Amino acid sequence: MKKKLRVGVIGLGLGRHHLAGYVGNDEVDVVGIADVNGELLRTMAQEYHVPNTYTSYTDLLKSQPDLVSIALPNYLHAPATIDALKAGVHVLCEKPMAMNAAEAQRMVNAAHGNKRVLMIALNNRFRTEAQVLKKLIEEDVLGEIYYAKTGWMRRRGIPGAGTWFTQKARSGGGPLIDLGVHMIDLTRWLIGNPKPKSVLGATYAKFSDTEQGVIDVEDLAMAFIKLEGGISLIAETSWASHVPSEGAYVKLIGTKGGAEIIGDKLTIYTEMHGQQVDITPAYTPRAWADCIAAEIAHLVTCIRDKKTPMSTGEQGMEMMKILEGIYKSADQGKTIKIG
Ligand SMILES: NC(=O)c1ccc[n+]([C@@H]2O[C@H](COP(=O)([O-])OP(=O)(O)OC[C@H]3O[C@@H](n4cnc5c(N)ncnc54)[C@H](O)[C@@H]3O)[C@@H](O)[C@H]2O)c1
Structure with missing residues (x-):
């Protein structure tokens, strides 16, 4: 039997779900957790029986774990990831990978330079409906996919107004970098991660009640993304907008069929024996x-097994180029080439 991996978790907001995932995994031992919030540290250590707690993540790294999850506010992803990689530790970094493409590039370089694995946490790829659709696409059920549309729109859902989430200097942006990143990634992953060529985007801030604290990010963003192979992708995302209710979707149009994931429901639209048919695969x-x-x-x-994970730092970097391009396009009012 192989030795268990010694793992740590840095940041215990969303990170507590990473912690639960590790604790439920027989192939790892959780050796430590880190968070600046001492009270949260104690509670999580007690709940999950973690032997060591650290208020400084660098002290956790000094204990030489094999792998850490980094679930810190976005502005800390790059520095903490690079520190971990330099310390010889594999990293699972939460989305968005970084604040911008330059940071993402430094993270990828650090992974290569230190021969460690860097995976970006994009949990939507692990949804059953996404994995079922991915398999169908690989079996050519949709044919050549040439048009896609995706979105995650909230009616009201600005996360923690006045916290790091709504401050551009600490988050890198609003719903685009927070929610849009998931859906644009999911769409590109489903169709084989075609490289981005150009973006045209717009952002809006219409719900920013600054009495609750600093909100200097957008509350709605939309973009037209051109991908290699001539594929067009339209994306929309909001933290607050006049829509019926919160919802996320991916729609793909191919030469042999179309597909929609709405919530957790997957439908395929195609033709069989000259007849139009709608297929709803059965899954839990x-x-x-x-x-x-x-x-x-x-x-x-x-x-x-020394294999490359399915969500790499390089893919995360391409995503950062798309997001950065959309913000730049919104600022400058023109199409931004990516390449
Ligand atoms: N994949 C998903 O579905 C998903 C969902 C939510 C959040 N996230 C991502 O997870 C990351 C964290 O988001 P969150 O919602 O948990 O935020 P959060 O603010 O709730 O939690 C961040 C935690 O990091 C701690 N922290 C801050 N600075 C620190 C430092 N220097 N050293 C150690 N700990 C520090 C805070 O005390 C806090 O407990 C973000 O990048 C976010 O985008 C992903």
């Missing part, structure tokens, strides 16, 4: 926390 959707556990299990297996 994975719960949100189980997607994180599955993501962790995947990474642990990849590290053990």
Whole structure:
């Protein structure tokens, strides 16, 4: 039997779900957790029986774990990831990978330079409906996919107004970098990660009640993204807008069929024997926390078997180029080439 991986978790907001995923995984031992919030540290250590707690993540790194999850506010992703990689530790970094493409590039360089694995946590790829559709696409059920549309729109859902989430200097942006990153990534992953060529985007801030604290990011963003192979992708995302209710979707149009994921429901639109048919594959959707556990299990297996994980730093960097391009396009009012 192989030795268990020694793992740590840095940042215990969303990170507590990483912690739960590791604790439920037989191939790892959780050796430590880090958070500046001492009270949260104590509670999590007690709940999950973690032997060591650290208010400084660098002290956790000094204990030489094999792997850490980094679930810190966005502005700390790059510095903490690079510190971990330089310390010889594999990293699972939460989305968005970084604040911008330059930071992402430094993270990728640090992974290569230190021969460590860097995986970006994009848990939507682990949703059952996404994995079912991915398989159908690989079996050419949709044919050549040439048009896609995706979005995650909230009616009201600005996360923690006045916290790091709504401050551009600490988040890098609003719903685009927070929610849009998931859906644009999911769409590109489903169609084989075609490289981005150009973006035209617009952002709006119409719900920013600054009495609650600093909100200097957009509350709605939309973009027209051109991908290699002539594929067009339209994306929309909001934290607050006059829509019926919160919803996320991916729609793909191919030469042999179309597909929609709306919520956790997948439908395929195609033709059989000259007849138009709608297909609803049967599956049990994975719960949100189980997607994180599955993501962790995947990474642990990849590290053990020396395989490249399915969500790489390089893909994360391409995503950062798209997001940065959309913000630049919104500022400058013109199409931004990516390449
Ligand atoms: N994949 C998903 O579905 C998903 C969901 C939510 C959040 N996230 C991502 O996870 C990251 C964290 O988001 P969150 O919602 O947990 O934020 P949060 O603010 O709730 O939690 C961040 C935690 O980091 C701690 N922290 C801050 N600075 C620190 C430091 N220097 N050293 C150690 N700990 C520090 C805070 O005390 C806090 O407990 C973000 O990048 C966010 O985009 C991903």
